[in-house]
Amino acid sequence: MKVIVVKNQLEGGKIGFNLLKEAMENGAKTLGLATGSTPVEFYNQIINSDLDFTGMTSVNLDEYVGLDGSNDQSYRYFMNKHLFEEKPFKENFLPNGKAADLDAEVKHYDQIIAEHPIDWQILGIGQNGHIGFNEPGTPTDITTHVVDLEESTIKANARFFTSEADVPRQAISMGLASIMKSKNIVLMAYGKEKAEAVKGMIEGEVTIDLPASILQTRDNVTVIADEAAASLLK
């Protein structure tokens, strides 16, 4: 794992953008995208660039069950607002959180991922070490699945909702096996709340108790962390 320590999210966003640009110059066509506060500056860098994305495909990590794209807390809404409305892609895929048949949606999303192998994946990390919504204990060979969110994740994400009770209890998430297939992975982490998870991911044992630690087992992973998130590293 390559670790780049940055001063703040703006610097991290710029470095992430340069890595993406290089990947696109080398032929990357399909991006794996993430939501949350972490990639917002990175998306701003894309929006403010003159890079052309009209030939690009995106496949997002996850979506809350029960929210449709018009709900301002859905990840579809987030992506539209922070990226897609400003920077048109050829096509953008997210799981459908309102699907009547979730099992069918899971299969459908796996099909989408199979048809659009991810060249370059951006990730954030949860305070408990989750990536996408692959919570601690998730098997590493899992593909798309419906997740019961952990209490700590519901609490951490409650800041985006009017109240904790409004946070959906389930999500559809791309699985660890699919994330690991991406040719390149860039994981960003900002703030002291992420410091324990970042330390475990980089210096701890590889364990399903901290899903991001699986990234130690492969090449082409870059971690961009600010000083606070990197503060517990040796």
Ligand SMILES: N[C@@H]1[C@@H](O)[C@H](O)[C@@H](COP(=O)(O)O)O[C@@H]1O
């Ligand atoms: N499913 C998302 C993750 O993809 C994201 O990485 C994480 C961290 O969010 P934030 O970047 O807001 O700290 O939260 C959510 O649970």
